[in-house]
Amino acid sequence: MLRMSRMTDYGTVVLATLAGRPDTVHSASELVDATGLNEPTVRKILKTLTKANLVVSFRGPQGGYALNGEATSISAARILDALEGPVALTECSAAEGNCQIQSCCTVGRSWQLINHRIRVALEDVSLAQLVAGGPVEGNPIELDFSIPQTLRDAH
Numbered sequence: 647m648l649r650m651s652r653m654t655d656y657g658t659v660v661l662a663t664l665a666g667r668p669d670t671v672h673s674a675s676e677l678v679d680a681t682g683l684n685e686p687t688v689r690k691i692l693k694t695l696t697k698a699n700l701v702v703s704f705r706g707p708q709g710g711y712a713l714n715g716e717a718t719s720i721s722a723a724r725i726l727d728a729l730e731g732p733v734a735l736t737e738c739s740a741a742e743g744n745c746q747i748q749s750c751c752t753v754g755r756s757w758q759l760i761n762h763r764i765r766v767a768l769e770d771v772s773l774a775q776l777v778a779g780g781p782v783e784g785n786p787i788e789l790d791f792s793i794p795q796t797l798r799d800a801h
Contacts, residue, residue: 654729656683657691661725662777664701665717671710691729698728713773722776723768733768735761 663680664672674692678685692711695701702714713720726733734740738754739761748754 648735650726650730653687653691654726656681656687657695657729658725658773658776659683660688660691661695661700661713661717661720661773664711664713665773665777668713668717671704671708671712673710677711695728698724700724700728717774717777718772720773721769722771722773723765725773726768733761733765735764 659681660677660683663677672680674685674688677683677692678688681688683691692701692703696703696711699714700720701711703709703711723733732740736754736757737745738748738751739758745751745754
């Protein structure tokens with residue numbers, strides 16, 4: 647079953663909370679209160695999101711965390727990449743040569759195409775759209791399911 651981890655789900659909630667007040671620096675304890683998540687989980691998520699440059703941290707007594715950019719410019723794909731790693735439905739979707747049966751596999755390219763389409767869909771949805779529950783003004787959801795040339799050539 648395709649499913650993102652609980653940590654990714656929680657990370658999206660933390661990002662949505664930051665996006666709700668983008669001009670504010672939020673302390674970890676404020677985010678704990680706002681999200682209902684426990685403090686170690688929030689701190690772990692913030693560390694991961696900061697390392698991925700989705701969040702910036704500020705030190706000092708007035709320190710805390712804020713989004714690194716506009717919510718409209720942060721894609722669901724970037725969020726998943728930061729918290730889960732790259733989308734890879736199968737071994738061959740992660741990288742060529744990872745599969746032991748690649749030489750005799752007849753479905754690998756199809757899985758790569760499916761993986762690509764999922765990736766495109768995730769890139770086309772912003773954090774702002776996730777927060778809004780759908781398209782936002784000036785940032786409509788437009789999914790591009792065109793097949794890249796490299797995958798077309800393989801068939």
